[in-house]
Amino acid sequence: EAAVTQSPRNKVTVTGGNVTLSCRQTNSHNYMYWYRQDTGHGLRLIHYSYGAGNLQIGDVPDGYKATRTTQEDFFLLLELASPSQTSLYFCASSVDSNERLFFGHGTKLSVL
Amino acid sequence: QQKVQQSPESLIVPEGGMASLNCTSSDRNVDYFWWYRQHSGKSPKMLMSIFSNGEKEEGRFTVHLNKASLHTSLHIRDSQPSDSALYLCAARRNNNRIFFGDGTQLVVKP
Numbered sequence: 001e002a003a004v005t006q007s008p009r010n011k012v013t014v015t016g017g018n019v020t021l022s023c024r025q026t027n028s029h030n031y032m033y034w035y036r037q038d039t040g041h042g043l044r045l046i047h048y049s050y051g052a053g054n055l056q057i058g059d060v061p062d063g064y065k066a067t068r069t070t071q072e073d074f075f076l077l078l079e080l081a082s083p084s085q086t087s088l089y090f091c092a093s094s095v096d097s098n099e100r101l102f103f104g105h106g107t108k109l110s111v112l
Numbered sequence: 113q114q115k116v117q118q119s120p121e122s123l124i125v126p127e128g129g130m131a132s133l134n135c136t137s138s139d140r141n142v143d144y145f146w147w148y149r150q151h152s153g154k155s156p157k158m159l160m161s162i163f164s165n166g167e168k169e170e171g172r173f174t175v176h177l178n179k180a181s182l183h184t185s186l187h188i189r190d191s192q193p194s195d196s197a198l199y200l201c202a203a204r205r206n207n208n209r210i211f212f213g214d215g216t217q218l219v220v221k222p
Contacts, residue, residue: 031208033210035212040214041214042118042200042212042213042214042215043156043200043202043211043212044211044212045209045210045211045212048208048209048210050208056208056209058209059209059211090155090156097204097208097210098144098163098204100146100158100161101146101148101156101158101202101210103155103156103157104155105155106155
């Protein structure tokens with residue numbers, strides 16, 4: 001099965017802090033996604049990309065930046081973290097947008 | 113605005129029973145649907161996909177799609193305690209954005 005690796009697995013930061021979440025896939029997938037999951041909200045799309053250097057805005061982009069530096073690597077940046085960004089973050093990848101998503105294990109972020 | 117509505121929010125079925133889950137999109141530009149399953153503390157994994165009108169069966173799982181009403185349903189027969197999980201419906205908008213519903217929490221009681 002396709003592998004998607006997220007790091008770190010857990011992160012605690014303070015309000016106003018900078019956080020970078022990393023995601024790497026070695027499946028030669030074109031599409032990569034960042035979602036957040038909160039109780040009662042399922043998965044909400046933050047940003048996505050269909051290739052190196054490409055970035056598309058998702059449904060809940062405020063307070064987040066993303067960058068796809070290579071085919072393999074997709075980063076999510078929180079430059080001024082707020083408690084409302086405390087959540088479980090999932091990265092996912094797919095060969096194409098009409099193909100299944102493969103998810104990483106998730107990053108649990110707490111903003112105090 | 114929630115583009116994918118799932119019902120019910122939670123469902124309890126006895127072991128061996130039938131579980132039926134529903135999903136409807138309010139976005140007319142949706143063209144693909146998936147069902148994902150997420151066990152507690154784990155990441156979502158795709159169960160089934162459906163893109164054409166009609167029905168698709170894989171083992172104990174059957175999925176239906178009505179493209180006119182943008183409604184899909186997932187049916188699990190002979191439910192097992194290991195089927196207890198959060199079931200997420202996903203849809204693709206034709207701009208390649210994939211969004212999810214809030215999920216149905218299924219509990220299968222032994």
